Amino acid sequence: MFALSIWVLRGIIAVILISLVASTAGTFTVFKGATFFVSGIAHAVLAGAAFGIFITLYFFPFPEFLMTIFFAIFFALAIGYATHRSENVDVSVGIMFAFSMSLAVLFLAMIKEYASVAWGLIIGDLLLLSQEDVLWMSIAVLLILLLFLIFRRKMLFSIFDPEGAEAMGVNPYLYETLLYLLVGIGVVVIMKGVGAILVYALLIIPAAAGKRLSKGVLATGLFALLFSLLSGFGGIALSVLSGITPSALAGLIATFIYFLSYLKRGTVKVP
Amino acid sequence: MIEVRNLTVKYDGHVALENLTFSLEHPSFLVILGPNGAGKTTLLKTFLGLIPYEGEIRIFGKEPREVRNLLGYMPQRDRINRSVPLRVKDVVMMPLLVTIGLKKEVVKRAREALRGVGMEKYWNADFRSLSGGQQQRVFLARTLARNPKAILLDEPFSATDVATKMAVIKILHRLKRERTIILVTHDVNPLVECTDKVLLLNRKMIGFGRLIDVITEENMERLYGTRVPIIRRENVCYTVGGDIHVRP
Secondary structure: OOHHHHHHHHHHHHHHHHHHHHHHEEEHHHHOOOOOHHEEEEEEHHHHHHHHHHHHHHHOOOOOOHHHHHHHHHHHHHHHHHHHOOOOOHHHHHHHHHHHHHHHHHHHHHHHHHHHHHHHHHHHHHHHHHHHHHHHHHHHHHHHHHHHHHHHHHHHHHHHHHHHHHHOOHHHHHHHOOOOOOHHOOOOOOOOHHHHHHHHHHOOOOHHHHHOOOOOHHHHHHHHHHHHHHHHHHHHHHHHOOOOOHHHHHHHHHHHHHHHHHOOOOOOOOO | OOEEEEEEEEEOEEEEEEEEEEEOOOOOOOEOOOOOOOOOHHHHHHOOOOOOOOEEEOOOOOHHHHHHEEEEEEHHHOOOOOOOOOEEHHHHHHHHHHHOOOOOHHHHHHHHHHHOOOOOOOOOOHOOOOOOOHHHHHHHHHHHHHOOOOEEEEEOOOOOOOOHHHHHHHHHHHHOOOOOEEEEOOOOOHHHOOOEEEEEOOEEEEEEEEEEHHOOHHHHHHHHHHOOEEEEEOEEEEOOOOOOOOOO
């Protein structure tokens, strides 16, 4: 019973951490309209995990989580740079998506029987997090929140009106890249809990639903926090009762909430 | 006072502006006319110190980068990400929050600027729910909230109805008493009463001076590559048929 409690407790902490990322970096990613970026980074994280295991197996012990952070940062910077050059975030993400997935397949082939560890990141599990996982997640989320609080106004200005921001001396490219960095680190955090496939469910869907219901940035963030918490806690509760993996259940709840947001009358139609 | 001497701007390997020379007194109202790709926005951005240039620019006696805080810039509305859920107050205060932070003074200046464009009652409204014309007025308020000495407006009348256009022009007419206004447009006709100088631009300077002197059929043909009839009456002239701006 105690063993179950500690796993559930870690899962609850992870949901709170994930929700904080969803309400900050996730919300701004939805504003930016760069949600495809999340999938791109998720694949880079998979490559990072495989590479981390490869280094540990053949050279020296290296924390897998740290390697995934490095990969997420590298690919976030690469996508930011490519977007700045080509001015099309979809093309930039698409190219990096293919590159990171190719690397992932390559590294997975090299680590053979240990590949299942990296593949675990595809599905993830909120109830299988170790003490070390939660510690790394907490550090990463603290970093995200700190940077977000300091630079949120300049990031928002850059997202809303890049030309106006530039005219004021705010470099939109710099703050767009910073947002990508925060999201990249955020994806690593969330993937630990819900996996690559469902990272979208807790990072993007709560913010997208929140945006439909609110008239302001703060309200969108608070809605995203609420919906993400509901999805995560709901997923854990149903998982404990049913034995089904919590990430899938959390994803279903998040999607359900999004569809419910359509029921609200007078949601703003965006041109 | 804005002085431009032998200004050339090279952008992505091609010449966007070539050898421009003109000067503008303060306060005054300058309209920049020209076809698509003529370098009108490039010129505004050069004034803002965002684009490297050859030649000389002096704005109030200084280099563009040194006077950024004296300039207010209103970009084209279609370059704005209008999916972001912002209240009108958030939009107006945004540049002030970045430079000054959240202080009482910022709120006061934003309210005054909104009042100046007749939009104060929309303080808490969802910016996305406003009409195109109302959004333009909010952007004008945002520009004015910084209390700039010169205002640079990039096609403020695109996709706006006549009522909005006239309302904005009325505000600009009032502002020109104490501020320099530089406005990029495709249709000078509604601005004939407040315009002091016109710059005809198609990478090179086709003409610069008083509207009555510069808007000639010869200059307009050089500018647009086609004949544009002009109606003249006493000291006013109008182009017949506007230049319809189609963004590629």
